[in-house]
Amino acid sequence: MSEKSVAIVGATGAVGIEFIQVMEKLNFPVSKLKLLASKRSAGKKLKFRGEDCIVEETSHDSFKNVDIALFSAGSPISRHYADIVKESGCVMIDNSSAFRMEPDVPLVIPEINPEDANNHHGIISNPNCSTIIMLMAVYPIYKKYRVKRIVLSTYQAASGAGWEAMEELRKASLAHLNNEPFEQKIMPHPYAFNLFSHNSKMLENGYNEEEMKTFKETRKILHDSTINITATCVRVPVFRAHSESINLEFVEMAPSVEECRTLLANFPGVQVVDDRQNNTFPMPLDASGKYECLVGRIRKDESLPEKAINLFVCGDQLLKGAALNAVQIALLLV
Numbered sequence: 001m002s003e004k005s006v007a008i009v010g011a012t013g014a015v016g017i018e019f020i021q022v023m024e025k026l027n028f029p030v031s032k033l034k035l036l037a038s039k040r041s042a043g044k045k046l047k048f049r050g051e052d053c054i055v056e057e058t059s060h061d062s063f064k065n066v067d068i069a070l071f072s073a074g075s076p077i078s079r080h081y082a083d084i085v086k087e088s089g090c091v092m093i094d095n096s097s098a099f100r101m102e103p104d105v106p107l108v109i110p111e112i113n114p115e116d117a118n119n120h121h122g123i124i125s126n127p128n129c130s131t132i133i134m135l136m137a138v139y140p141i142y143k144k145y146r147v148k149r150i151v152l153s154t155y156q157a158a159s160g161a162g163w164e165a166m167e168e169l170r171k172a173s174l175a176h177l178n179n180e181p182f183e184q185k186i187m188p189h190p191y192a193f194n195l196f197s198h199n200s201k202m203l204e205n206g207y208n209e210e211e212m213k214t215f216k217e218t219r220k221i222l223h224d225s226t227i228n229i230t231a232t233c234v235r236v237p238v239f240r241a242h243s244e245s246i247n248l249e250f251v252e253m254a255p256s257v258e259e260c261r262t263l264l265a266n267f268p269g270v271q272v273v274d275d276r277q278n279n280t281f282p283m284p285l286d287a288s289g290k291y292e293c294l295v296g297r298i299r300k301d302e303s304l305p306e307k308a309i310n311l312f313v314c315g316d317q318l319l320k321g322a323a324l325n326a327v328q329i330a331l332l333l334v
């Protein structure tokens with residue numbers, strides 16, 4: 001493996017911090033690591049492999065002699081630097097939604113469509129966190145049995161809205177327990193001990209953007225223009241792991257529960273947690289900090305027993321839903 005010079009844009013954010021830790025854990029072959037953020041963070045120190053690394057302000061010169069740039073600072077920042085990154089001969093791996101649906105930008109989950117990464121033109125997009133976590137549970141079964149339709153309901157953590165949202169949830173929870181007033185600034189509705197429809201933009205068809213992303217991105221990743229998805233995405237007061245209820249309807253007969261369990265258990269990045277006897281199934285607390293997505297509640301859909309099954313998945317939004325998947329993409333390039 002050849003060593004690469006890597007830059008992380010958004011290094012001080014919730015995903016950025018995880019980029020650094022995942023690169024350490026996966027022994028990513030780094031010749032030089034550049035940590036970039038906004039002007040506010042310039043001079044801050046973060047550790048990489050036990051050494052202090054000083055955060056720099058991102059500028060147009062930041063990408064000279066950089067091979068791979070991992071971006072997680074939001075769509076406007078990714079858009080702003082995309083051409084400069086490409087002109088520097090550097091490959092951008094972008095966690096934002098800025099380029100995901102562009103035809104010449106691969107959208108990659110390395111366990112599912114790694115070969116797509118070869119067709120990049122300077123940018124590879126990391127899919128939306130809910131899409132990644134859903135497909136980690138769906139794909140092992142989909143690969144063998146054609147799926148016609150997915151009904152998805154998500155229970156999404158605060159981390160998807162960044163570090164400030166996690167901090168707001170912590171403070172709002174404390175205030176609620178102490179009977180003190182609390183003014184939400186990041187989330188649009190009271191978050192502690194509550195839940196609400198996903199805070200992404202509401203569209204004309206009555207779906208929100210997050211829900212439509214799961215549909216469009218799935219078709220692109222699977223190269224399947226026939227699969228249908230209807231999603232309901234909800235924010236729940238959980239810090240960092242998303243949970244998702246999935247109903248899969250098949251074109252032909254549905255596979256047996258045993259077959260699904262075996263396919264899932266043999267898939268890299270998935271851990272089956274399906275203990276009916278002890279009523280123990282995937283939980284966001286157990287998925288937090290884990291690289292694997294936990295899948296359980298594997299059962300026939302009694303309303304359509306010949307054709308459909310149900311699953312429940314929990315995955316760490318900051319890891320497989322973001323940083324881990326992006327670093328795995330970067331590893332495809334070395």
Ligand code: A2P
Nearest residue numbers: 010011012013014037038040041058073162163
């Ligand atoms: P900073 O900490 O300096 O504001 P999160 O997703 O957790 O909200 O984090 C967002 C990340 O994006 C942070 O690292 C933040 O840096 C970074 N960021 C925000 N604005 C800019 C900018 N103009 N240029 C580069 N990075 C930015």
